[in-house]
Amino acid sequence: GGRERGGAxxxxxxxxxxxxxxxxxxxxxxxxEHYRFHEFHSPALEEADxxxxxxxxxxxxxSTGKTTFIRYLLEQDFPGMRIGPEPTTDSFxxxxxxxxxxxxxxxxxxxxxKKPFRKLSRFGNAFLNRFMCSxxxxxxxxxxxxxxxxxxxxxxxxxxxxxxxxxQVLQWFAERVDRIILLFDxxxxxxxxxxxEAIKSFRGQDDKIRVVLNKADQVDTQxxxxxxxxxxxxxxxxxxxxxxxxxxxxxxxxxxxxxxxNRRLFEAEAQDLFMDIQSLPQKAAVRKLNDLIKRARLxxxxxxxxxxxxxxxxxxxxxxxxxxxxxxxxxxIYLQLQREYHISAGDFPExxxxxxxxxxxxxxxFHSLKPKLIEAVDNMLANKIASLMxxxxxxxxxxxxxxxxxxxxDGTMAGPFGxxxxxxxxxxxxxxxxxxxxxxPAYDEIFYTLSPINGKISGISAKKEMVTSKLPNSVxxxxxxxxxxxGDGMLDDEEFALAKHLIKVKLxxxxxxxxxxxxxxxxxxxxxLQTVE
Numbered sequence: 335g336g337r338e339r340g341g342a343x344x345x346x347x348x349x350x351x352x353x354x355x356x357x358x359x360x361x362x363x364x365x366x367e368h369y370r371f372h373e374f375h376s377p378a379l380e381e382a383d384x385x386x387x388x389x390x391x392x393x394x395x396x397s398t399g400k401t402t403f404i405r406y407l408l409e410q411d412f413p414g415m416r417i418g419p420e421p422t423t424d425s426f427x428x429x430x431x432x433x434x435x436x437x438x439x440x441x442x443x444x445x446x447x448k449k450p451f452r453k454l455s456r457f458g459n460a461f462l463n464r465f466m467c468s469x470x471x472x473x474x475x476x477x478x479x480x481x482x483x484x485x486x487x488x489x490x491x492x493x494x495x496x497x498x499x500x501x502q503v504l505q506w507f508a509e510r511v512d513r514i515i516l517l518f519d520x521x522x523x524x525x526x527x528x529x530x531e532a533i534k535s536f537r538g539q540d541d542k543i544r545v546v547l548n549k550a551d552q553v554d555t556q557x558x559x560x561x562x563x564x565x566x567x568x569x570x571x572x573x574x575x576x577x578x579x580x581x582x583x584x585x586x587x588x589x590x591x592x593x594x595x596n597r598r599l600f601e602a603e604a605q606d607l608f609m610d611i612q613s614l615p616q617k618a619a620v621r622k623l624n625d626l627i628k629r630a631r632l633x634x635x636x637x638x639x640x641x642x643x644x645x646x647x648x649x650x651x652x653x654x655x656x657x658x659x660x661x662x663x664x665x666x667i668y669l670q671l672q673r674e675y676h677i678s679a680g681d682f683p684e685x686x687x688x689x690x691x692x693x694x695x696x697x698x699x700f701h702s703l704k705p706k707l708i709e710a711v712d713n714m715l716a717n718k719i720a721s722l723m724x725x726x727x728x729x730x731x732x733x734x735x736x737x738x739x740x741x742x743x744d745g746t747m748a749g750p751f752g753x754x755x756x757x758x759x760x761x762x763x764x765x766x767x768x769x770x771x772x773x774x775p776a777y778d779e780i781f782y783t784l785s786p787i788n789g790k791i792s793g794i795s796a797k798k799e800m801v802t803s804k805l806p807n808s809v810x811x812x813x814x815x816x817x818x819x820x821g822d823g824m825l826d827d828e829e830f831a832l833a834k835h836l837i838k839v840k841l842x843x844x845x846x847x848x849x850x851x852x853x854x855x856x857x858x859x860x861x862x863l864q865t866v867e
Contacts, residue, residue: 350729352384369700377456378453380452383450387431391508392515394483396485399549408470408475413470414466426483429480430475431475437466464484474742477737477739478738481507516543523564544582566579611743615738638677640700664689759836762854773835790826816836
């Protein structure tokens with residue numbers, strides 16, 4: 335549950351999740367039950383759905399490194415973990431925090447009221463035998479849970495053998511997780527039919543999807559560019575989203591890089607991905623709010639559809655024929671309801687799926703429209719959600735940021751292997767000698783050709799030399815400001831060497847600092863600074 339989390343922010347998270355649960359039970363659930371929403375779309379939400387930690391779902395073809403990726407984040411093995419080139423993970427494994435290591439089989443998991451999995455029981459034994467929870471005391475898992483999914487095979491053969499509706503299970507998870515990470519292998523990129531189907535089952539959850547192009551060190555830069563292009567093109571056909579998906583390129587395991595050309599890129603990408611996952615606990619409340627709004631909109635539309643079908647049914651004769659006619663006319667009914675209630679087409683459930691489900695229903699048992707129920711949900715969307723939203727933003731400004739810690743997340747911040755350590759402006763930060771000194775003889779030669787007067791060159795002379803770097807004036811202006819330590823509008827030999835050093839930093843592709851770091855201040859300009867302090 336969410337109760338163990340300490341810190342000032344967590345009690346407010348409780349009030350937000352409590353508020354959401356309360357709204358759901360009072361306003362939305364009655365509407366869902368009245369129009370049998372749970373049979374058609376998604377089972378009722380439970381306490382655990384509101385309380386649980388952020389979850390990350392990993393999906394990918396077999397051997398793209400899903401399980402290894404989890405190992406990389408946790409930096410330890412988890413119970414039930416199997417890794418190999420052949421399809422090894424054929425189960426859904428929920429990797430969660432527990433005081434002691436161990437596995438909980440699916441059948442036991444779906445009866446545990448503290449875990450958010452009770453509603454998975456409807457997928458039957460074939461699924462439950464392939465579902466388990468792996469618990470271990472790992473720092474990372476105190477903030478997030480990770481769901482490892484079965485490797486998706488290429489080709490048709492596995493669809494028959496699964497024995498449960500794989501895509502429906504994925505869709506169930508997609509509606510409840512905070513992040514969906516799709517893993518691809520840069521070494522052998524292919525998107526099989528089942529993978530396409532799987533990705534399509536994430537319809538409407540595009541904002542949760544991130545893509546990882548793994549094993550990118552196995553190919554050279556040119557191949558990597560081609561693979562990246564091919565990946566974007568294939569995904570564009572499967573995921574209909576106006577935004578370009580965020581793709582992280584790297585090698586997410588603890589082995590040496592095979593091809594080191596792109597090491598800096600991989601490091602920056604891993605850093606971005608860590609930041610993305612680390613922000614999940616903070617954004618969890620907003621995500622739950624978002625999902626509840628999505629759900630409320632669908633429930634409203636569903637109520638309109640069901641009550642319309644009820645209204646159209648004859649009271650005595652010709653019920654079967656009328657039912658057939660209504661099912662065939664469903665696309666037109668959608669259009670009519672869109673116009674009548676001013677609802678956008680995107681809020682409607684998929685026509686085909688809806689038609690299939692309606693086949694087995696007795697329309698006469700449907701309920702007619704109860705405006706009161708709809709009003710309750712409208713009121714919730716218009717007023718109640720807004721006040722929760724302001725509560726969330728208010729607490730975000732007050733609370734210490736909740737971050738994911740432990741595992742690979744701790745190796746990224748401080749120390750010599752932190753991102754950008756000892757590079758660019760930070761070079762020489764931990765050395766006693768001034769870092770510019772080693773190149774100063776070469777810079778001095780140029781300095782003395784610029785005819786200094788009393789050991790200094792004017793701005794005009796300095797400009798002539800600095801412009802040869804071809805850097806834009808805005809950048810050179812910033813370098814001048816940083817280098818002219820005493821602000822006298824001229825540069826002495828040390829200041830000039832510093833300017834040349836900063837130009838070199840910029841030309842090597844690093845950023846310039848806003849103020850000059852102390853280790854770059856020229857030695858002769860250091861003494862007076864210390865007495866001022």
